[in-house]
Amino acid sequence: MTSAILPTYARYPLAFEHGEGAWLTSTTGEKYLDFGSSIAVTSLGHTHPHLVQALTQQAQKLWITSNLFEIPEAETLARRLADATFADLVFFSNSGAESVELAIKMARKWNTANGQPERFRMITFQGAFHGRTLATLAAAGNPKYLDGFGPAVEGFDQVPFGDLAAVKAAIGPQTGAILVEPIQGEGGVRAGAREFIRGLREICDESKLLLCFDEVQCGMGRTGKLYAYDYYGVAPDILASAKGIGGGFPLGAVLATAEAAKGMGIGSHGTTYGGNPLAMACGNAVLDVLLAPGFLEEVSRKGLLLRQCLAGLAASHPEVIEEIRGEGLIQGIRVRVPNGDFAAAARAEKLIVIPAGENVLRILPPLIVSDEEIREGVSRLEAACRHFEMAAASQLKEHGAGG
Numbered sequence: 433m434t435s436a437i438l439p440t441y442a443r444y445p446l447a448f449e450h451g452e453g454a455w456l457t458s459t460t461g462e463k464y465l466d467f468g469s470s471i472a473v474t475s476l477g478h479t480h481p482h483l484v485q486a487l488t489q490q491a492q493k494l495w496i497t498s499n500l501f502e503i504p505e506a507e508t509l510a511r512r513l514a515d516a517t518f519a520d521l522v523f524f525s526n527s528g529a530e531s532v533e534l535a536i537k538m539a540r541k542w543n544t545a546n547g548q549p550e551r552f553r554m555i556t557f558q559g560a561f562h563g564r565t566l567a568t569l570a571a572a573g574n575p576k577y578l579d580g581f582g583p584a585v586e587g588f589d590q591v592p593f594g595d596l597a598a599v600k601a602a603i604g605p606q607t608g609a610i611l612v613e614p615i616q617g618e619g620g621v622r623a624g625a626r627e628f629i630r631g632l633r634e635i636c637d638e639s640k641l642l643l644c645f646d647e648v649q650c651g652m653g654r655t656g657k658l659y660a661y662d663y664y665g666v667a668p669d670i671l672a673s674a675k676g677i678g679g680g681f682p683l684g685a686v687l688a689t690a691e692a693a694k695g696m697g698i699g700s701h702g703t704t705y706g707g708n709p710l711a712m713a714c715g716n717a718v719l720d721v722l723l724a725p726g727f728l729e730e731v732s733r734k735g736l737l738l739r740q741c742l743a744g745l746a747a748s749h750p751e752v753i754e755e756i757r758g759e760g761l762i763q764g765i766r767v768r769v770p771n772g773d774f775a776a777a778a779r780a781e782k783l784i785v786i787p788a789g790e791n792v793l794r795i796l797p798p799l800i801v802s803d804e805e806i807r808e809g810v811s812r813l814e815a816a817c818r819h820f821e822m823a824a825a826s827q828l829k830e831h832g833a834g835g
């Protein structure tokens with residue numbers, strides 16, 4: 433039967449029936465080790481008992497009332513996020529793109545509130561991904577995703593990632609903010625250097641610009657810190673969060689200082705679903721686990737173990753692996769074979785990894801992954817490497833026989 437779904441994805445011929453922790457079971461009954469976490473979304477693995485309990489308990493009480501009323505569960509989550517971060521205020525949305533979109537709007541409104549509405553432009557970075565709305569596409573400026581959708585939203589100036597001199601040169605009288613994904617996920621797990629991220633903070637302070645972080649992918653514990661800004665040791669003024677924050681339930685959040693949010697008064701923004709009690713139950717349950725004493729330290733430790741195992745893999749398979757990069761439990765393997773082929777070879781070994789830019793494979797295990805599962809995953813990656821080495825060896829043989 434032909435699919436009635438809009439064909440915007442080239443899907444793998446594989447579907448899953450249930451999941452538990454770091455494991456997925458396919459509709460044909462095969463078990464896969466999930467080192468993709470639904471693209472950094474299932475931060476606590478599949479069907480985490482604490483999340484299932486929080487979601488089902490809330491499902492029996494109340495799903496949604498709209499933002500015309502007070503939502504105690506949202507008050508709680510916003511307060512907890514503010515207390516745990518640089519932020520004073522939080523807005524809840526349903527996705528990453530919506531969160532980045534609000535970050536952009538908020539930055540523009542801040543400049544307007546300062547009496548400088550002409551400073552609506554934002555400096556952004558090549559290789560970033562910010563979502564699929566018209567403004568977030570324009571922010572990232574990837575021509576592949578903008579093609580055919582009419583004029584791009586005005587106001588974004590892309591410069592090379594990591595290039596502070598280019599940032600300084602791009603600042604003009606209309607520049608009001610900088611938007612950066614500190615560790616580019618879709619772009620190929622490119623982590624900004626510490627001097628670069630700190631340099632952006634200095635530039636923003638000097639030129640009175642707002643610094644906005646897109647931590648939709650690299651946030652929520654991936655680096656071993658609640659947010660990556662803490663790993664870098666500089667706070668943004670606005671931060672967009674999503675993906676792992678709901679543990680699998682659609683949830684996004686924008687975190688901001690009171691100063692950065694000062695233009696956002698009553699009526700300036702809104703959402704039908706954002707902050708609904710079901711999403712809030714999941715968000716609160718995720719934070720229960722992430723903020724429990726010792727949890728993030730464990731993520732750091734497991735990140736180091738993963739990194740060591742991957743470095744060993746790269747050392748023993750230099751023909752297939754070019755480079756390992758990333759931080760904590762967001763690691764990238766740059767391969768010398770097409771990354772889509774490598775992901776397919778990994779799937780043949782019953783391991784899920786996710787292709788990204790620069791011919792990289794993203795390794796994003798759930799934060800609850802065990803040491804044993806890390807070693808198992810890397811041994812499956814090793815089997816995938818051997819697949820390409822054997823293919824290369826047999827090709828050599830064929831050539832030899834022919835010559």
Ligand SMILES: *Cc1c(COP(=O)(O)O)cnc(C)c1O
Pocket residue numbers: 526527528529530532561562563564613617618646647648649650674675
């Ligand atoms: C996935 C992602 C987005 C978009 O999130 P959606 O929930 O798909 O809208 C934005 N920014 C970054 C860094 C992402 O990884």
